[in-house]
Amino acid sequence: MSRFFVSQLQHNQQVDQVFLASNKQLRPNRQGNLFLQIDLSDRSGSMPCRMWNATERDYAAIENGDYVYVEGTAQLFQGSMQLIAQSIKRAEPGDVDESDFMTLQTSEVQELKERLLKTLRGIKSKPLAALVEAYLTDDVFMDKFCRAPAGIKNHHAYKGGLLDHVVNLMDVAQAVAPKYPQVDVEKLLVGVFLHDSGKVDELEYERDLAYTDEGQMIGHIVQAACLLDRKAREAEGRAQLAFPPMLLMELKHMVLSHHGHLAFGSPKLPMTLEAVVLSAIDDMDAKLASFTGLIKECPNADSRWTQYFPNIDRKLWKGVKGD
Structure with missing residues (x-):
């Protein structure tokens, strides 16, 4: 099955594939329940991922730099794509195509x-x-x-x-x-x-x-x-x-x-x-x-503009297709 790269994911798309994991954190939400926060990437870019109701065992099961197999749903949140995961586990070597990363x-x-x-x-x-x-x-x-x-x-x-x-x-x-x-x-x-x-x-x-x-x-x-x-x-x-x-x-x-x-x-x-x-x-x-x-990673595929980026204090013009 061909993979969908980070830059290709759409809102509410189901995801069932391998990513490179980094910057993992186990954090409490406002109610005190733990969730796993992690960055997922491939050669096209990266996105944040959250898995609700996570445990210390979930956190310890993977390390930064691991290839991980993730099942979840892509969501557009505040203009950027994120992934809400149902499961995250270390990928088997045979499931990884290094060229994807x-x-x-x-x-x-x-x-x-x-x-x-x-x-x-x-x-x-x-x-x-x-x-x-x-x-x-x-x-x-x-x-x-x-x-x-x-x-x-x-x-x-x-x-x-x-x-x-x-x-x-x-x-x-x-x-x-x-x-x-x-x-x-x-x-x-x-x-x-x-x-x-x-x-x-x-x-x-x-x-x-x-x-x-x-x-x-x-x-x-x-x-x-x-x-x-x-x-x-x-x-x-x-x-x-x-x-x-x-x-x-x-x-x-x-x-x-x-x-x-x-x-x-x-x-x-x-x-x-x-x-x-x-x-x-x-x-x-x-x-x-x-x-x-x-511009490449912008999820607003139908807009000529990207979302507003606070770190650069502007939107970016993507142009008109065919120009």
Whole structure:
């Protein structure tokens, strides 16, 4: 039987299939009765699920990151789809098709990696090339970099999402930079590569997506800056050169300022031309990915508009079919 993906579910549709479980909680309702709250996802998106009159045994029967077999009914609630479950149990391995949960297939990840390597290994600057190789020849880092998401909710929140995001930004950087000859395109490309590199250790992504303890307490911006220090020292040994202190400071600045605003978590505002460009294209790519996902997952199939999203303080225009 073909599955219905999260983005395809309709109001009052009966559901009887496998999802990936995360963020499970056992909570009391207003009457004090317990219910199980859990997020269910597949490659198309995620939705909240509730199972009323749950028990401690129901809660303990599944773990975050499990594939679970769910029977229930999809419901439209306050403009978003949710699932009311009658039963949730751990799925048997034979019931799971891993491809249903992979936004990017293995071949797509490999293609993105090859594009990344081609771009970065085209850098001519000797210190930048040596720095890049210190990352690219680190098999542990590169394995994590190609598997990590760029986030757990807002944008590129899927395995391989970080790689997808970075390659997108490299394409944009190479398209934009020729219009602004005062921008050092090689420095910008390295900043694009490094800006979210801390996410390989900030996030967990073996099954469900979550923050590591280090990610919660330190965060990817500081993690990336610390990693950059270590890789700059490796680059010095690799290329038999003293890594230029000013260049290292500028690269760190791009990492530290790429969120663009102090209120968004950047400890510094962008103060170099390359940092300004990086912050702008990073914000654009993240917003377009996030907004596209909101439009795609919108359950208002017959409307030209999505529902109102409080977190972005607006509805989104879906357009007219055939335009």
